[in-house]
Amino acid sequence: MYNELFEKMTVDDGLKKKVEERIDAKMKSKKPLIFKAALLAACMALALSAAAFAAYRYLSAEGAVRELGDAKLAESFKGEGMNISAEDGGYRATLLDVRSGSELSGFADSADELSPERTYAVLALERTDGAEMTDADDLMVSPLISGLNPQYFNVFTLGGSSVRKTIDGVEYRIVDCDSIECFADRPLYMAVYEGMTPNSAYVMDGESGLISPKPDCEGANMLIRFALDPQKADHDKAQALIDRVNEEMSPESTDGGSLRVADAPEEYSESENEAAASQLIVVE
Amino acid sequence: MNDEERAYFSAAWDKYADAVFRLGMVWLNNRADAEDMTADLFVKLMQRPRPAFESDEHEKAFFIRSAINLCKDSLRKRKRRRAEENEGLKEYASSAEEIGLAEEILALPPRYRAVIYLHYCQGYKTAEVAKMLGLREGTVRSQLARGRENLRRRLEEGGVKLV
CATH class of the missing domain: 1.10.1740 (Rna Polymerase Sigma Factor; Chain: A)
Structure with missing residues (x-):
């Protein structure tokens, strides 16, 4: 009975023509779509070039993880890698790759017992003046999740830790945290910045949930946007994680985060390449 | 274009x-x-x-x-x-049945109506409906169960059998 009622509801025959005319009128007053497509193609080509350069310049994620002593985890990082870079404040950060799962690492610690499903990110960090990275170059790395306040959802509240090693002047770092794969259907970020908590360097737009670096922030604040397989998103797990973090924070933190899944599908459904293209850097 | x-x-x-x-x-x-x-x-x-x-x-x-x-x-x-x-x-609606159905659907909040439409008319599974509407799957299932039960009860009170 439902179907019979709804099948009677069809758009007016003339509406298609009216919409077509509206689109034509809008296109005449703006850059043609083909130009935008060409611009996007150029951005993609440049992004791919940057990725190709990163693949040449640095150890692979697998290689870096082996150098850091976790042969078991390295096995999870076979493949081409993300190789997405950002640059700010005299530093360049390259996200080599990200993996999520349980029992991936050969070095289990207390965090694994509490939250066995973990996300591992491998990064290459370097100074743009070519000098070797040292202990004085103390960059913080944190995953951030669109729609969730960086002040409350970051590497600290997600049970994170890291190991690092400098090889040929480049610091390779593995950052692990509670798995964020459940948020795979929304924009995800890797923040690399100088400071402690990410809210000093990043701000979330209250309407869209998108996160961006604060322009007036002192010191480096890079933001690498990356994508995971949206099929891996799990709203129940995501809500459980949000609930846990909110519970652990102070009772006043009622704006800790909300599951804004259906509010920005147009953003989420756009090409992943367009998202990567928006994170271009100039690679020397 | x-x-x-x-x-x-x-x-x-x-x-x-x-x-x-x-x-x-x-x-x-x-x-x-x-x-x-x-x-x-x-x-x-x-x-x-x-x-x-x-x-x-x-x-x-x-x-x-x-x-x-x-x-x-x-x-x-x-x-x-x-x-x-x-x-x-x-x-x-062109029959008393369909008018009754439309009235009962309209008695529900918009998102609730969309659950019924997406599940029964578009054929999406409860998990898919949940994802589209930003709801938990359990919520969708209970809404469908409650909605259908309410519809059935109210329509039957009005003398209409829900197929």
Whole structure:
């Protein structure tokens, strides 16, 4: 009975023509779509070039993880890698790759017992003046999740830790945290910045949930946007994680985060390449 | 639009416009608003680089989720409608049964109506409906169970059997 009622509801025959005319009128007053497509193609080509350069310049994620002593985890990082870079404040950060799962690492610690499903990110960090990275170059790395306040959802509240090693002047770092794969259907970020908590360097737009670096922030604040397989998103797990973090924070933190899944599908459904293209850097 | 864009628009319209419009009717219960929402969606679609869809299902879900977003925007902007709300779905009903069904659907909040439409008419599984509407799957299941039970009870009280 439902179907019979709804099948009677069809758009007016003339509406298609009216919409077509509206689109034509809008296109005449703006850059043609083909130009935008060409611009996007150029951005993609440049992004791919940057990725190709990163693949040449640095150890692979697998290689870096082996150098850091976790042969078991390295096995999870076979493949081409993300190789997405950002640059700010005299530093360049390259996200080599990200993996999520349980029992991936050969070095289990207390965090694994509490939250066995973990996300591992491998990064290459370097100074743009070519000098070797040292202990004085103390960059913080944190995953951030669109729609969730960086002040409350970051590497600290997600049970994170890291190991690092400098090889040929480049610091390779593995950052692990509670798995964020459940948020795979929304924009995800890797923040690399100088400071402690990410809210000093990043701000979330209250309407869209998108996160961006604060322009007036002192010191480096890079933001690498990356994508995971949206099929891996799990709203129940995501809500459980949000609930846990909110519970652990102070009772006043009622704006800790909300599951804004259906509010920005147009953003989420756009090409992943367009998202990567928006994170271009100039690679020397 | 060039020929390729026009062909894409025409194919997408023929494929999805009715489904988008029906979702608009369920959510907004007003033909004019539902048509405006449908038109806006396709205009927005053609103004951006074409999204890369992995499959027809992915493409359909994009249209439905975008329609839900635009319906929410439309409701927020709406300044009138109270008097007209019950003239939307009911204008399509041609029997006492269908009028009763339309009235019962309209007695539900918009998102609840969309759960019924997406599950029973579009055939989406509860997990898929939950994802589109930003709900937990358990919530969708209980809404379907409660909604269907309420519909059944109220229709049967009115002498109508729910098939």
